[in-house]
Amino acid sequence: MKKIDRRQFITYLVGAAGAVLLTRQALASPSRSSPTSGATTLLTVKKAEPRKYRVDGSGTKPTEGTRFVMVIDAGACIGCRRCVYACKTENNIPDTISPPWIEVFQMKNEVDLTGTPSREDLKTGSTTSYTESPLPGMWYQPVQCNHCDNAPCVRVCPTGATYKTEDGFVLMDYEKCVGCRFCVVACPYSARRFNWIKPQVDQVNVNPLVPVRPVGVVEKCTFCVHRTRDGKLPRCVEVCPVGARHFGNINDPESEVAKIITDTPNFRLLEELNTQPNIRYIVRGKKYTR
Amino acid sequence: MIRRTTIDQHEESLLKPLLSAGKPYLAFCAALLLIVLWAGYAWVLQLTGGLGITAMRTPVGPAWGIYIVNFVFFASMAHGGMAISAAVHLLKAEKFKPIARMGEVLTIVSLAMAGLSIIIDMGRPDRAFNMIRFWPERVGTSPLTWDVTVIVLYLVLSLSFLWLTMRRDLARLAKRFGLRGRLYNLLLIGYKADEDKKVDRLAFWLSIAIVILIVMLSGGVIPWIFGLIPAQAGWFSAMAGPYFLTAALASSLAAVIVVAVLLRKIYHWEDYIKPETFKSLGILLGVITGFYVYLTFAEQLTANYAAPHPELAVSELLMTGELAPLYWTMIIGGFVFPVLMLVGQTLRPRLFSPTRTAIYAGVLIIAFWLKRFFIVIPSLLRPLLPFPNGSYTPTWVEWSIIAGTVAAAVLLYAIFIKVFPIVEAHKE
Incomplete structure (x- = not known):
């Protein structure tokens, strides 16, 4: 066990306290981070509710009976990329990794949004740099690690450095x-x-709960395992101004995600590859246009 | 078996490489050493600064580059030599006996370079041992672990094969050379004159094991690194196995031809290695490569006819996209032309000469390196999700390291022929 000196201890303490405070505040006033004007429709969007899933709060071990799932409403997404940048700060992602863990595709989809991109979208390619959104006639589709149940990455790893946990993470x-x-x-x-x-x-703003990676290794979205196993929401879900992201325990029939999945037709990305992803997309229709 | 005690003129000529090392030889080795040192410098830069010094990127751009191309190239170069030696021992194809050991050494040198290429490609070569450490739990699912397993097995078997079949030569030569004689004596540990018969029988069984391993490595675990991955359009195919195996047999056969013709010319072994040897090898090479061209056609037809659009996108990159000029040059100049010339030698014997065969074989070796590039890279440039289109132009560091592995392979070969007899010097 590595000894923690006083200075480090204070950093951890302040970091942890800050994270708790920020979470509290963000959760207490869901409308604070919404766009300012024309937001009357936005305010009616039900904000993702925290602590709808039961965890033991230890923050490191899976809690029995939990299996985490994310639902993304691609119809509601306005392509603001707040999730991208909040994730970047939360998870200590350096500037050298671009795009960061989350990528938001801007798709000119004439054949509707499905789990498989159209030839047109594939050909033109989406943008990795955010300029302005939402643009008329465009769909926005955030994509990140799907934490697949049948994950090809876990299968091919020659050392077992990437693995699947009981509660649904690929870490x-x-x-x-x-x-x-x-x-x-x-x-x-x-x-x-x-x-x-x-x-x-940036050493000053480093999140002490997430390890800074060494050179030469692979990294990816963790579903904010350091938060979610403590009963908090992933950072991207928390910051979404239009409530397009939902997260929770699929094994709990009372949870928000379980209800959405039962009520709303949904699809997963590249379903035909049998990776059994754990992010489900719904398209409830556009909620916000300029 | 009765041994001749006198070494006749014929055998003396076969020992030529061991008896002298002229100025041209030393200059050649020095030049190779310089390239290797330069590559070493490039590798040090890469080790200290990270793989960012290469042109590999992800997700926009390829996550694997020419190091993996080089790995596939060298690993498949390992087969021709052992296939020929196996033919000598299993089918009693005495015609190929003079070039058998040349091929075996090529196998070992190539395998070493294949392993090195993988280590160079790693982000954390300092942890390479993890692949051995976690072998038991990963061998069930990871194709890369299968590769490590089969390459190690193949290396051990072919080294044993070379060592066992060389012992009778070493026994006769040990007294003639001072320093090398001591090395020979070390390798001759426990040698008895009557072991030769047993070795012949052992070589027979080893050959069978090696033939199975050839199919397992080049028709199995290497293609499965690509063929089992549905995430990459253009890779995911049951044909990967036969496709890679054909390429491996052709490219390694080409390499044996080039090496044998060069050594034959340099050491004037025209009497010993008959031109007919190269004629039949050249035709075999032409036919196998012709079959490979057909497989390539079948692959591209499938990717164009009514294929899902990711497949089509990868194919378009080759057929009409930015890679098209080099791709078509390779197909026409690198494959079709040498195949026609090699097969044409049967119809018109006038066209045949060992040197020409070696030139076509040399062209094929380069073409096969490029072909591996066109297998590995295009798929990685066309992801299944609409990322912006990436491109890939290897940096000087990558090219230097590739040049270094090729130079190291030639250098190891050149050193081998000065230390050990490269042809079986004994007479039956």
Whole structure:
């Protein structure tokens, strides 16, 4: 066990307290982070409710009977990329990793939003740099690690550095990874990122709950395991101004995600590849246009 | 078996490489060493600065680059030599006996370079041992672990094969050479004159095991790194196995031809290695490569006829996209032309000469390296989700390291022929 000196201890303490306070505040006033004008419709969007799933709060071990699922309302998404940048700060993602863990595709989809992109969208390619949104006639589809139940990345890993947990996460052991990038090429969602050079993270703003990765290893979305196993929401869900993201325990029939999935037709990305992803997309129709 | 005690003129000529090391040889080795050192410098830069010094990127751009291309290239170069030696021992194809050991050494050198390429490609080569450490739990599912397993097995078997079949030569030569004689004596541990018969029988069974391993490595675990991955359009195919196996047999056969013709010319072994050897090898090479061209056609037809659009996107990159000029040059100049010339030699014997065969074989080796590039890279440039289109132009560091592995392979070969007899010097 590594000894923690006083200075580090204070950093941890302040970081943890700050995280708790921020969460409280964000959860207490859901409308605070919404866009200012024309938001009357937005305010009626039901904000994702916290602590709808039961966890033991230990923050490190899976709680029996939990299995986490995310639901993204691609119809509601306005393409603001707040999730992208909040995730970047939360998870100590360096600037050298671009795009960060979340990518928001702007799709000119004439054939409607489905789990498989159209040829037109594939050809033109989406943007990785955010300029202005939402643009008329465009759909926005956030994509990140799907934490698949039948994950090809876990299957191909030669060291077991990436693994599936009981409560549904696909996680990385940064100390085991040899950097062969087989998982990167095996992921159909291109959700994995690689530390091509030593990551530089602002030491002052570093989140002490998330390890800063060494050079030469693979990383990706963790469903904010350090928060969600403590009963908090993932950062991307928390910051979404239009409530397009929902997260919870699918095994609990009373949870928000379970209700949405029962009530609303939904699809998963590239269903035909049998990866059994744990992010479900719904398209409830556009809620916000300029 | 009765041994001749006198070494006749014929055998003396076969020992030529061991007896002298001229200026050209030393200059050649020095040049190779310089390239290797330069590559070493490039690798040090990569180790200290990270893989960011290469042109590999993800998700926009390829996550694997020419290091993996080089790995596939070298791993499949390992088969021709062992296939020929296996033919000598299993089918008693005495015609190929003079070039058998040349091929075996090629196998070992290539396998070493294949392993090195994988290590160079890793983000954390310092943890490479993790692949052995977690072998028991990962061998069930990871194709990369299968590769490590089969390559190690193949290396051990072919080294044993080379060692066992070389012992009788070493026994006769041990007294003639001072320093090398001591090395020979070390390798001759426990040698008895009557072991040769047993070795022949052992070599027979080893050959069978090696033939099975050839299919397992180049027709199995290497293609399965790609063929089992549905995430990459263009890779996911049951044909990957036969496709890679054909390429492996052709490219390694080409390499054996080039090496044998070069050594034959340099050491004037025209009497010993008959031109007919190269004629039949050249035709075999032409036919196998012709079959490979057909497989390529079948693959591209499938990806164009009524294919899902990700497949089509990868194919378009080759057929009409930015890679098209190089791709078509490779197909026409690198495959179709040499195949026609090699097969044409049967129809018009006038066209045949060992040197020409070696030139076509040399062209094929380069074409097969490029073909591996066109298998690995395009799929990675066309993800299944609408990321912006990436591109890939390897940096000088990557090219230097590739040049370094090729130079290291040639250098190891050049050193081998000065230390050990490269042809079986004994007479039956």
